[in-house]
Amino acid sequence: MTDPSTSSAAELDAADPLANLRHEFELPEGIYLVGNSLGALPKAARTAIQTEVDRWATLGVEGHFTGELAWKNYHELLTQPMAALTGTHSDEVVAMNGLTVNLHLLMVSFYTPTPQRHKILIEAGAFPSDHFAAESQIRQRGFDPATSLITIGPRDGESVLRTDDIVATIAEHGEELCLVLLPGVQYYTGQVLPIAEITEAGHAVGAMVGFDLAHAVGNIELNLHDDDVDFAAWCTYKYLNSGPGGVAGAFVHRRHVTNQDLPKFLGWWGTNPETRFAMATEFDAMQSVESWQLSNAPIFQMAALRASLDLFQQAGGMSALRAKSEQQIRFFDRRLTESLGDRVENLSPAEMHQRGCQFALRVVSGDGRAVFEQLEHERVFCDWREPDAIRVAPVPLYNSFDDIDRFVDILDRIVP
Ligand SMILES: *Cc1c(COP(=O)(O)O)cnc(C)c1O
Numbered sequence: 001m002t003d004p005s006t007s008s009a010a011e012l013d014a015a016d017p018l019a020n021l022r023h024e025f026e027l028p029e030g031i032y033l034v035g036n037s038l039g040a041l042p043k044a045a046r047t048a049i050q051t052e053v054d055r056w057a058t059l060g061v062e063g064h065f066t067g068e069l070a071w072k073n074y075h076e077l078l079t080q081p082m083a084a085l086t087g088t089h090s091d092e093v094v095a096m097n098g099l100t101v102n103l104h105l106l107m108v109s110f111y112t113p114t115p116q117r118h119k120i121l122i123e124a125g126a127f128p129s130d131h132f133a134a135e136s137q138i139r140q141r142g143f144d145p146a147t148s149l150i151t152i153g154p155r156d157g158e159s160v161l162r163t164d165d166i167v168a169t170i171a172e173h174g175e176e177l178c179l180v181l182l183p184g185v186q187y188y189t190g191q192v193l194p195i196a197e198i199t200e201a202g203h204a205v206g207a208m209v210g211f212d213l214a215h216a217v218g219n220i221e222l223n224l225h226d227d228d229v230d231f232a233a234w235c236t237y238k239y240l241n242s243g244p245g246g247v248a249g250a251f252v253h254r255r256h257v258t259n260q261d262l263p264k265f266l267g268w269w270g271t272n273p274e275t276r277f278a279m280a281t282e283f284d285a286m287q288s289v290e291s292w293q294l295s296n297a298p299i300f301q302m303a304a305l306r307a308s309l310d311l312f313q314q315a316g317g318m319s320a321l322r323a324k325s326e327q328q329i330r331f332f333d334r335r336l337t338e339s340l341g342d343r344v345e346n347l348s349p350a351e352m353h354q355r356g357c358q359f360a361l362r363v364v365s366g367d368g369r370a371v372f373e374q375l376e377h378e379r380v381f382c383d384w385r386e387p388d389a390i391r392v393a394p395v396p397l398y399n400s401f402d403d404i405d406r407f408v409d410i411l412d413r414i415v416p
Contacts, residue, residue: 004331009405012331018315018324018396025241025398030379031407035395036187036215036358037383039241044307052303072273075290075297081309085240085318086213086232087223088251091288095236095302096269097295099214099248100129102233103181105292106250107137109262110208110231111179117206118143120179121169123161124153127187130212134181150177159347160191160354167201177207184216184232188385190348190358190393192220196227203228214238217249218397219325219356221318224251231256239395240312242305247298252289260285267294311397324396325357331401332359332394335408343415347389358393360385366416374414380407 002015013019025040032040055063064071078095086093096102111120118141120134138148152169154160170180180202185192195211202209211232216222218239224232232251236242256262268276270291272284285291315321329352336344347360363371372384382392394404 004327004401005334009331009401012327012401016324016327016401018320019400021311021315022398022400024311024314027398028379028381030381031403031410032381033392033394033399033403033407034381034383035241035398036190036219036238036391036393038237038244039218039239039308039395040398041243042241042304042308042311044310045241045243045304048303048307049300052299071297071299074299074302075293077306078302078309081306081313082249085217085222085309085312086249086251087221087227088225089254091257092225092254093249093251094289094293095247095249095305096293096297097248097250098245099212099233099235100133102248102250103130103133103210103212104137105265105294106210106231106233106252107133107179107181109252109256109264109292110210111137111141112263113138113141113143113148113178117176117178118148119150119173119176120148120181121150121152121173121177121207122181123183123186124151125186125188126151127183127212127214130181130183160189160349161186161193163194163197166193166198170198170201170205170207174205177202177205180207180209182211184211184213184222185219185356185358187215188347188389188391189360190215190356190391192216192349192354192356195222195224195229199228199230213249215356215358218312218318219358219393221322225253229253236305236308239397240305241308241397242301245301246305247301250289250292252292257289257291258285258287264292265294269293269295269297315397321396325394326352328394328396328399328401328404329355329357332404332408335405336361336411339408339412340415344411356393357395358391360389360391361411362388363390363415371411371414375410378410378414380410 002012079090083090083093122134135145138145199209208230213234217234234249237246270293343365345362368388372390
């Protein structure tokens with residue numbers, strides 16, 4: 001048995017049933033540990049995009065209606081694999097737009113403030129785009145972010161959120177709280193938030209609960225339907241490897257998808273495909289989250305995403321990937337402790353159920369920014385987030401234990 005607390009990287013790689021998937025990717029020269037920011041290129045994405053280019057060349061406009069890859073229905077090819085990754089049903093999930101666009105579209109439907117109930121709860125350290133989206137939604141409805149935007153952060157001297165504090169804040173704002181919008185995985189610290197617990201707390205005070213899953217999807221196991229989440233959105237260019245600007249995902253719980261009373265921005269791609277091309281102006285809504293679609297879909301981006309989602313299926317889904325990820329996290333922890341001791345601190349929570357594959361390393365014994373620049377110089381792909389975190393993410397789909405091992409050796413040499 002290989003054990004990440006005693007075995008070598010070579011032994012762990014040799015015993016890894018998913019090790020071969022690495023060969024399905026084209027990785028830049030160096031050590032690629034930044035799938036939290038931009039996932040690596042699946043080789044099959046090249047072919048999938050080329051196929052669509054060829055279909056465009058040979059079929060022209062007929063490509064919309066021809067064969068299994070007909071562009072009119074192309075997004076449906078992504079539904080089942082995305083549902084599998086998010087723990088949702090096929091009428092609840094759709095690939096469309098960008099992440100921030102989807103947050104806006106979903107807030108149009110699920111942030112419906114009244115003078116009594118008008119607040120949105122987000123985290124104090126929210127990703128700027130999420131903050132801007134919430135703030136501008138509040139203004140758009142005629143409310144004031146100074147009184148309607150509530151934030152929650154870690155306690156002084158702590159780096160991660162406490163569930164008790166989140167639940168208490170939700171209870172405190174109670175009947176004034178219209179929407180809770182939190183991340184599934186915090187982008188800076190990598191902290192996994194308890195989705196079911198937060199959703200329950202929000203619902204208990206009558207609020208809607210939505211999640212930004214940018215750093216969660218493809219990283220941790222998700223059960224959005226059973227966790228009773230109202231809506232969620234995510235990008236796919238991080239752990240889902242769809243390439244720069246890749247098409248995003250959206251989830252709306254089944255109990256809402258056919259509710260035609262929800263306010264919603266409409267477009268022709270949300271109407272029944274049987275009658276869509278009759279060009280009627282009566283909105284004949286699709287009976288699924290697809291009714292939130294506005295425009296015809298970006299096929300090249302979807303082709304890349306499809307190629308990547310095939311690899312998640314080949315891997316055996318998120319439970320298999322998470323099992324490897326936990327091994328990698330344990331191995332990484334051990335190697336850091338062995339080599340760096342307390343010269344480096346990981347801002348991620350200690351408990352496994354609160355962690356995904358991303359580490360947030362803070363250099364205690366020197367200048368973190370300088371260490372990061374030296375890592376870049378040595379072709380270690382990771383990223384720097386102000387104020388002081390080097391984010392590194394061993395991704396179970398394509399990173400090896402050897403990647404982690406070599407990274408720690410380099411870090412050990414650079415950190416004073
Ligand atoms: C990556 C990320 C975004 C990026 O938004 P786009 O609309 O895809 O540009 C937004 N929010 C969070 C939390 C992210 O991690």
